Structure formats: structure tokens, C-alpha cells
Amino acid sequence: MGPFRNRAGRVRTTVIRTLFVLGTGVVLTFALSAWVRFSGLVRAPWAHDHCSRASSFWGRAMVRLAGVQVVLEGATREKLDRPLVVVANHQSWFDVFVLAGFLPGRARFVAKEELRRIPIFGAAWETCGHVRVNRGDRAEAVRSLNEAGARIRNERLNVILFPEGTRSADGHLLPFKKGAFVLALQTQVPILPVGVSGSRAVMGKDSFRIRPGVITVRLGEPISVDGLTTADRDEVLNRARRDILDLMDPRDAAPSLAHPPTPHPIPSETPATNPATNPSTSTENTE
Structure with missing residues (x-):
């Protein structure tokens, strides 16, 4: 009976933790959203600053409530002290929490239109200037990207x-x-590739169970697009994809997708390095 008892205890602990994190997270999300929305309605001069602070607090709080440790690698002032188009792999809702809470600098997300429909949260999303994309309407999606470009x-x-x-x-x-x-x-803004590993073990796509763990966020070298045009988009995409795969945990890289062909090399602003194997990489441990 010992192993069965231990397993039942682990399941019970996971269920209790999940209910606690989800319940507390909902209350926290709506409280912060209401505050941000109120700031926007009264046109407070500090509203946008509060958006950045609220997003950071929200992300860090959700991570800590879940008992998750975040390791941030490759984040330097020189790399982040300018506008960037940040592209990251996506395995879990915790990717959003981690990037909102731990990625330095002022940032806004480009995300699906459906988030706007969440009461209070959707209004706060609009107030902060996050960009929504209607994936079913190409013309609307183009307008959303143009809006993001203007904000950059x-x-x-x-x-x-x-x-x-x-x-x-x-x-x-x-x-x-x-x-x-x-x-x-x-x-003409550099692309920053980011590899997130460990978030799926905390909370997978098709699961509501939340488990403690370690999420590693590795920032690559910015990819310069100076002088390139939209005709080069496939080459730039392939370069960013390859960099993200190199930054991810190798267990998450399917062999057939590991290195798609890149017809012409796209230069980084500095020589490419892999923070996962470079001993000089800067690491921030949140605990």
C-alpha cells in the first residue's frame, strides 16, 4: 500500500496547489486589471508606467505562487537597451508569466483577439496598449502589425x-x-530570439495541473535586419528559428526541425553564441 499511498499524496498535493494558484491568480489578475483600467479611465499620467509595473508584478507573482524558479541567461544592458522584436517559443501559459515578469525593459505583447473578450482583463489589455491580432481576418491582422510597428x-x-x-x-x-x-x-528593428525551457513541465497545453519546477529563459544575440526588405522574410525567419532551437532544451528540438535550411546567412549584431554552453553567459537566478 505504500507506493499507492505516496502516489495519492502527490496527486492530492498537485490538485491543492493547482486550485490555490488558479484561484489566487484569478483574484490577482482581476484586481490588477481593475487598477490599470481605472488609471486609464481617469487618464492618469502614470497609467502606462503602472502597466509595465503591473505586468511585471503579475508575472512574478504567478511564477512564485506556483513554486517555480526562473533562470534568466544572456540578459545584458547592451542587448536590451533599445527597441526589439522579441520572438520566443511557446509551450505553456507560464511563458507569458515569465516573459512579462522577468524580461527587462518596457514591452508589450502581440496576442490573439480572444483575450480582449475577458471581462476587465481585456479592458486593461487595451489600456496598456498590448496589440491584438484577429487570426481569422488577414486584413485586420495586417492592421494590428502596423499598429505594433508604430508603437515600436x-x-x-x-x-x-x-x-x-x-x-x-x-x-x-x-x-x-x-x-x-x-x-x-x-x-528595421533587430529581432531578439528567446528560448524558453521547462514551462511545459510546469503546466502543459492540455492540462490544468500546475507543478513546481525550473523555467530557463535564454536570450540569444539580436539579429540585425539593417538594409533587408520583406523579400528577405523567409531567410530571417529561418535564422531566428535556428537560433531559438539552439537556445531551447535539446529534448524539445525535434530532429527533423532542428536546422531548417537558410539560403543566405543573416548576420547577428555580434557573433552568435549559445548561452546554454557558454560559461561566460550571464545568469540570473530568482531565488
């Missing part, structure tokens, strides 16, 4: 996108959509 230029923000367009159920990198790379080329 006018407000010098980082824009975060998940080019897979959805969470990967098995952790392997899905095919990329081209919007993020067209955006970078049109604005």
Missing part, C-alpha cells in the same frame, strides 16, 4: 510575439508564421 517607432517599446501562433503540446517547435519577421523588417 514612437514609444521605443519591445514587442513580444510567439511566432508559432499557439502553444506546442509536445514541446517541439511548430512552424513559424511570418508576421513577426515582416514587422521587424518594416520597422
